Ligand SMILES: NC(=O)c1ccc[n+]([C@@H]2O[C@H](COP(=O)([O-])OP(=O)(O)OC[C@H]3O[C@@H](n4cnc5c(N)ncnc54)[C@H](O)[C@@H]3O)[C@@H](O)[C@H]2O)c1
């Protein structure tokens with residue numbers, strides 16, 4: 006964990022951090038709550054009795070994923086007038102900001118669009134939240150903010166030097182959010198979670214990935230396992246990794262959602278807190294490991310062929326997430342087979358859903 010305004014300062018934390026009781030959690034605005042991770046966080050909040058308002062522009066979101074029980078508003082996270090109205094009308098006390106453009110490859114070919122959606126929209130949202138007196142803003146950040154390394158586990162205090170515009174947009178958004186919060190007269194708190202590769206689906210089958218144009222490894226692979234695609238291309242087999250394919254630290258989406266609720270309760274316990282955590286399991290899995298785990302769970306071989314490296318992809322991203330234990334975070338779904346099993350169960354169910362519920366384009 007790092008506590009900082011602009012520069013991370015390492016803190017050795019042996020005691021769990023204080024938290025407000027869940028019953029005292031204010032209503033939460035969840036931007037991007039019609040998307041994959043935001044919908045799981047919304048479910049985690051609703052499951053614990055917290056009021057949720059989802060704000061999503063449906064650019065990549067799906068109506069299928071907006072949880073029952075959440076208030077839904079269609080619109081942009083950076084629309085200050087709209088967000089101010091929502092904060093006042095719904096008595097919002099905290100914001101979880103998931104809304105973003107998320108494809109590393111697309112960010113290389115459309116950098117301006119990525120800086121606009123991930124940086125400018127975050128700036129507007131943070132400024133609006135601060136002006137409205139919101140107690141805390143949580144930001145979805147990413148492993149892609151770190152400088153490339155030799156595959157060893159990345160710590161929160163490691164050097165930030167993103168190798169693609171997506172990671173750069175998130176590193177800048179982190180800084181902008183911290184600066185705006187630090188200047189807020191009421192002491193807005195900030196929580197930043199740098200997720201590694203989010204995977205799996207709600208174990209109760211209420212949400213999962215539902216992309217109009219899938220680009221994530223596990224979503225594409227489950228579509229091969231369910232017969233919707235013939236094969237998958239493995240992007241590169243010449244990385245300096247044990248089997249030559251890219252290595253990532255896959256972390257279950259429900260564990261990510263649980264960490265958000267814990268961090269929210271923590272940063273609301275004292276005004277003006279700024280905490281940053283990695284979320285991962287500290288274990289690297291290659292693309293071929295993932296395909297093999299899915300093959301076992303589905304009972305079906307996943308055909309693949311090797312293609313060239315994908316632009317902007319690092320060889321390896323693995324977390325040192327030991328500091329997140331100070332939140333009381335104890336991941337429940339660490340096993341890769343469990344993760345791909347949940348993703349497969351969701352994909353089987355999703356692909357049978359009526360056509361108009363499967364994906365909603367803007
Ligand atoms: N998926 C991962 O492995 C991963 C890893 C690290 C970080 N993240 C971050 O987590 C967050 C959520 O990612 P996801 O995988 O759920 O993506 P997603 O595309 O499923 O969800 C993003 C949602 O935000 C909405 N959205 C986008 N721009 C918006 C805007 N300006 N205003 C309102 N709504 C907008 C989209 O319609 C979509 O519903 C993102 O910030 C992403 O950068 C994701």
Ligand SMILES: O=c1ccn([C@@H]2O[C@H](COP(=O)(O)OP(=O)(O)O[C@H]3O[C@H](CO)[C@@H](O)[C@H](O)[C@H]3O)[C@@H](O)[C@H]2O)c(=O)[nH]1
Pocket residue numbers: 107108109146147148149200201202203220221222223225237238239240241250251252253292315318322
């Ligand atoms: O069809 C495919 C898709 C992906 N991959 C590989 O699989 C790995 C994982 O790729 P993907 O699932 O697309 O995730 P990442 O590009 O690693 O990015 C995810 O994980 C990052 C954090 O590590 C987040 O910041 C991003 O938002 C999120 O999309 C990489 O080695 C890819 O090259 C393939 O080989 N074939």
